[in-house]
Amino acid sequence: MSAEQPAEDLRGLALLCEGCMQGLEPIYRRHSGPLYRYLLALGASQEAASDALQDAFISLAQQPRAFDPQRGSLGGYLAGIARHGLLAQWRRQGREVASEDNDGLDHLDPEGVGDDGPLQTLETKASKHALWAAIEGLPFVFREALLLVDIQERSYAEAASIAGVELNTLRTRLHRARLRLAEALAPSVKAKHLANHQDRSSL
């Protein structure tokens, strides 16, 4: 995968490779905001997000050659480091982070759940706060996939790179995240479609 890098990032990287720390400033200005918001949306506190952000930029400044422009964008690379740092913080604090993709929704029929559930739910019940609450209630890996692709509108490839998973794994997570979101916003939908599923099975 090849990614076209903004000229500003390339200039900053070139300076960093020459040992000039001035190159970090334009990169920080460009990427710190989205990265910080990504970390907050993952559930990090402001302190934890700041620490993870600092780790990411220090890592880039100390090892600028570790970033391969052919493998993705600089923003994605920094997000991957920050994410790793945040998870390390959480592990040190004893916070459990679900790393498995099984969310117990295997019984849901992907084609059945969404017939009218998500739309109706969003239309009739969802407010901004309810949606936030539903997103925050998602398991980490699903919340991350949803944030990267649906909220931050990153490409699947970049999101997979940040999450450190294969493309198909990310797709699966995103799909399950959407199902979970629909389920969280409309608890009755699950029961309804479970019934539908059982009806179809009995036929």
Added chain:
Amino acid sequence: MKKPLHSHTDAAASESASAFINAHASTIGPLDPQAPEIKLRTWSSLRQALVDDLEAQAPPPWLWWRIRLHLLLTNNRSLAALQAWCHSHAWLRRLVGSTALCTLGLLWIAFSAHMMTSVRPIELTQLLNHPIAWSATSLHARAGKPSTTPSSSALGAESLAILGVPFFGSIQSLDDLSATRQAQWITNHNGQILALRLHD
């Protein structure tokens, strides 16, 4: 018509939640008079609200300076280690500094005493290669005077005396001590003449 929510073999990697949601809007069908409004009001507006919420968040301004400071200290590990060592051993630093100053003072006292007891300053000033004579020479050269005059020699001795005022006492010069010969001498605090030179 049911539309698959998601397909792993779908090459369109840019499938978004709005597509996901709006695909289901189409399942309601065109008969629903509010379908377009529903589409607009659903995912895109809510997503935009979430994005607006997030956009209000920004990293703290001090974070950039914390990163710079961290990099500065990391890139100068020896300096950082020395600073940390000095901070943790301030008493030793003060002790070493005080000892060095005391030693320097004692050396200067010993040197001054040696100069006053075993060396004749006036004679030293006549040696052009000696630092005392050099100081006088340079001063008089700037004043446009010859560098080998007796007064210049006396000035050289005087400059040394100024540096060690408490120990050298004073130096005096008189052009016509005996009306026939020029004399210079240097005394200690008690007025005792330590060195005397009479010029031919």
